[in-house]
Amino acid sequence: MSPKSVSPSEQRKALTVEQKSKNAAFNTKSGGRMEYSYASIDDVVAAVQPVLHRYGLSYWFEQQQSGPSITITCNLGHVSGHSICNTATGPMDNTGNKSALQQIGSTVTYLKRQTLVGILGIACTDDDTDGYVPDMQETAQPQAYYSNEDFQRLLPEWRASIESGQQSADRIIRKINSKAPATPQQVQQLKAIQPRGH
DSSP states (O other): OOTTSOOHHHHHHHSEEOOOOEEEEEEOTTSOEEEEEEOOHHHHHHHHHHHHHHTTEEEEEEEEEETTEEEEEEEEEETTSOEEEEEEEEEOOOOTTOOHHHHHHHHHHHHHHHHHHHHHTOEESSOOOTTOOOSOOOOSSOOOOOOHHHHHHHHHHHHHHHHTTSSOHHHHHHHHHTTSOOOHHHHHHHHTOOOTTO
16 A cells, blocks of 8 residues: 555544444343443444545455354455455354354454454544453443553653554553553543654
8 A cells, every 4th residue: 555645644533433323231240230332343434434435445354264263354455456454363252142143243243343443553432342242250340440650650661652653642542441441631641642753
């Protein structure tokens, strides 16, 4: 893909998914209940499709199943003929009372969303499971925010990484959210850091 097609700052600004049209709720193993809203793959596609079309990009998926696992590959191609791919494998989503076909559908939908988001390097305004809830021990208590002590300790390293262009602020925020939700102040502080030359 031509580096002149779209600048990184344009891409980050345009490829942002804010709509969360789906809601999910389930009972946890501890007897509590968890509810959340999330951006579905339809929300992601609706947000990125006009931008992809504008720059001559298109995507397609390939699917493979091996035993209890499903592998999805998202291919991103440019009209010039160049293409890249992103692959993810996951187990069947056997949460709830899903039939065998529903388990496949839920897993495929989740992996398609994750590989598409990953290959485009975009951020959804949430970091969620898209309705796919792995077999994990949940509690009814709300999750605490990411430790500010850990944040301040790692901030110099993250700042250097963003300024050098090795990682984007959104990518670091996603890493934080995979451990515990980042506070609004932490997100704002990371997003204020710009790569050198911008």
